Amino acid sequence: MAKDTEKKTDLSVQIAEAIKTAIISGELIVDERLPSEAELTEQFGVSRSTVREALKRLAAQNLIRTQRGATGGAFVNRLRFEDAYGHQITTSTLLLSMNDVDFETACEARFVLERACAPLAAARRSSDHLATMRAEIHRQSQPGLSDEAFCASDVAFHRALVDGAGNPVLSYQLAGAVEAIEPLMNMITFTxxxxxxxxxxxxxxxxxVERRDGGAASAALTALEQETQALAASVLASRAAARSNA
Incomplete structure (x- = not known):
C-alpha cells in the first residue's frame, strides 16, 4: 500500500484510498487483519488520529470491520451486494437530481432495465417474492392509503419483482432504477x-410471474411504462400551461 503525497487532499482520504485499492487488487483479502494503528501510523508517516479517520471512512463503506480484544483489530470485510444498495441508490439519486435528467429518459431507462428482469423473475421467483408482490397489491388497493404510503408500496412491489430474478448483480444494478428513479417519477405522476x-x-x-410467463410480464411492464409516460406528459403540459398563464 502506498500513499500519493503529491495530492493536496486530506491525508486520511489518501490512506483510505490506498487501503481500498489494496483490498480491490487482492493484496488484502477478506478476513485478513490490517496492520495495527501504530504500524499504519509509521507506514504512512502520519498521526494516529489521521489513521483512525481513514479507518472510519473504510468502515463507513463496509470495507472493514473492527473487533475488540486481544485478537481484535481492523479486518477486511466481505462486502455483500445488499450492503452496497444504499450507495447505489444515493449515487443514482444525486446523478439524476444534479444532471437534470428529463422524465422520459429516466422512465425509459427504468423500464428497459426492469423488463430485462421480468423473464428471469417469472422463471426463478420464490413463493416469498410472489407473496410480497401480492401483499403490496393488496396494500395499494386499500382506501385511504396516503400518497406517500402508496409510493412506498409501489417501490416495494417492483423491488420484489427485480429480486425475484434471483441475480444479485442485477438486483444491485437495479437498486438505483427501482429505489431512486421510481420515487422521482412518482413525485411527478402521483397527483x-x-x-x-x-x-x-x-x-x-x-x-x-405466478404463471411463469416472462413474455406476459414484460408486456405488462410495457403497458405500465406507457401509462406512466402518458401521465407525466399530461402533468408536465398542465404545469407549462399554468406557468404561461401566470
Whole structure:
C-alpha cells in the first residue's frame, strides 16, 4: 500500500484510498487483519488520529470491520451486494437530481432495465417474492392509503419483482432504477394517476410471474411504462400551461 503525497487532499482520504485499492487488487483479502494503528501510523508517516479517520471512512463503506480484544483489530470485510444498495441508490439519486435528467429518459431507462428482469423473475421467483408482490397489491388497493404510503408500496412491489430474478448483480444494478428513479417519477405522476389502473397493471405483472410467463410480464411492464409516460406528459403540459398563464 502506498500513499500519493503529491495530492493536496486530506491525508486520511489518501490512506483510505490506498487501503481500498489494496483490498480491490487482492493484496488484502477478506478476513485478513490490517496492520495495527501504530504500524499504519509509521507506514504512512502520519498521526494516529489521521489513521483512525481513514479507518472510519473504510468502515463507513463496509470495507472493514473492527473487533475488540486481544485478537481484535481492523479486518477486511466481505462486502455483500445488499450492503452496497444504499450507495447505489444515493449515487443514482444525486446523478439524476444534479444532471437534470428529463422524465422520459429516466422512465425509459427504468423500464428497459426492469423488463430485462421480468423473464428471469417469472422463471426463478420464490413463493416469498410472489407473496410480497401480492401483499403490496393488496396494500395499494386499500382506501385511504396516503400518497406517500402508496409510493412506498409501489417501490416495494417492483423491488420484489427485480429480486425475484434471483441475480444479485442485477438486483444491485437495479437498486438505483427501482429505489431512486421510481420515487422521482412518482413525485411527478402521483397527483394524476389512477390508482385502480396501477393496481390492475401490477396484478397483470404478478399474475404473469405466478404463471411463469416472462413474455406476459414484460408486456405488462410495457403497458405500465406507457401509462406512466402518458401521465407525466399530461402533468408536465398542465404545469407549462399554468406557468404561461401566470
Amino acid at each position: 394524476a394517476r389512477d390508482r385502480a389502473r396501477i393496481v390492475a397493471l401490477h396484478t397483470d405483472i404478478a399474475d404473469a
